[in-house]
Amino acid sequence: MARSSKSGVTVFLGLIMLFISAQCNGQEYHNCEPGWDYFNDKCYISYKFPIYTYNEARKMCIAFGGTLAVVNNVEEDLYLKGYTEGKYNLWIGANDIESEGEWKWEDGTSMTYSNWAELEEQPDFFQKGGDCLQITGYGFHQWNDIPCDRGNGYICEKERFCRVVPVGVESTADVPNQHITASSNLNVPYYGRLNYVWTSVQAWRARKNETGQWLQIFLGRDRRVTGVATQGRGDSDEWVTTYRLAYKVDGAWHYVSNADYSPKALRGNSDGNTVVYHDLEDDAFTTQYVRFYPMTWHDHISMRVEVYACQWTISTTQKYNV
Secondary structure (H helix, E strand, C coil), X not given: CCCCCCCCHHHHHHHHHHHHHHHCCCCEXXXXXXXXXXXXXXXXXXXXXXXXXXXXXXXXXXXXXXXXXXXXXXXXXXXHHHHXXXXXXXXXXXXXXXXXXXXXXXXXXXCCCCCECHHHCCCCCCCCCCCEEEECCCCXXXXXXXXXCCCEEEEEEECEEEEEEECCCCCCCCCCHHHEEECCCCCCHHHHECCCCCCCCCCEECCCCCCCCCEEEEEEEEEEEEEEEEECCXXXXXXXXXXXXXXXXXXXXXXXXXXXXXXXXXXXXXXXXXXXXXECHHHCEEEEEEEEEEEEEECCCEEEEEEEXXXXXXXXXXXXXX
16 A cells, blocks of 8 residues: 655644634534523523522522523513423512612613513512512412512523534543544554544554444543544545444434434545544534444545534623622
8 A cells, every 4th residue: 555755744734723723613602501401592591499599599690600590572481481390489680679660680681571470460579678580480470579588499591602622632631542442443543533643554443344333532521512523544545435423322322313313424534634524513412422433435444533512601791799
């Protein structure tokens, strides 16, 4: 097998990294981190227990990087009612502590939409210190003003942006050698790191040249995987032309799939060094384990890979007094 020249490797790798950076780094997704629910460009989470006063619940939401939930329209109101589960009263983020009857949301905006329980003549606690807002767990799940020192569960919201970054398969500091494994190999699995050029064989090579082989990356913790990248063998004309991507959840493996739930075939490489990146978009998943399953290849199953995931950053710069 003819070997490709190593001249200009440094320049070539620099171009590869510019290519990946242009496609991946800086992308933002409105996905919510694990445990949070996505609705209408916001992320929500609710806790029924333990119960807190309004100010305690407010501090909890701020600690999570958000605020008590702000409701600006009927769609949001209907969505938040689901968190009551028909029985739990929950704090949402409005009060009239500063000026009686002038309700303001935790983000500082005035209340332009409301859903007071008018049959119960709400708000009705203006003479009894009812300065904080709850969504009720009974009846039509409307709003009620109650004293702020009472105990309730609460609903938090935040706008979170997922900045896409490589998990670091390329770097031993981020993904140790023992976290890269394979179904079989002719060298060692960690040669399958993206841009690996440090030995005479520059890729993971399967021992068996047949379908069913895989290269696995252990991410070390749950990550929201949004993309992957592949290369072929850097020192020879060997590469994977199509592959399937799988991930592990609750002990079971799942493929990235088509609309009919059949495993999706992802386009691989057409030479040994060009990086091919796949944005998973709606196929993004949360996992600790990712597997690449080669389906077709040129000459021999040989791969180098990287995985891309969310790095969560808070989008708001608003400050709160706690």
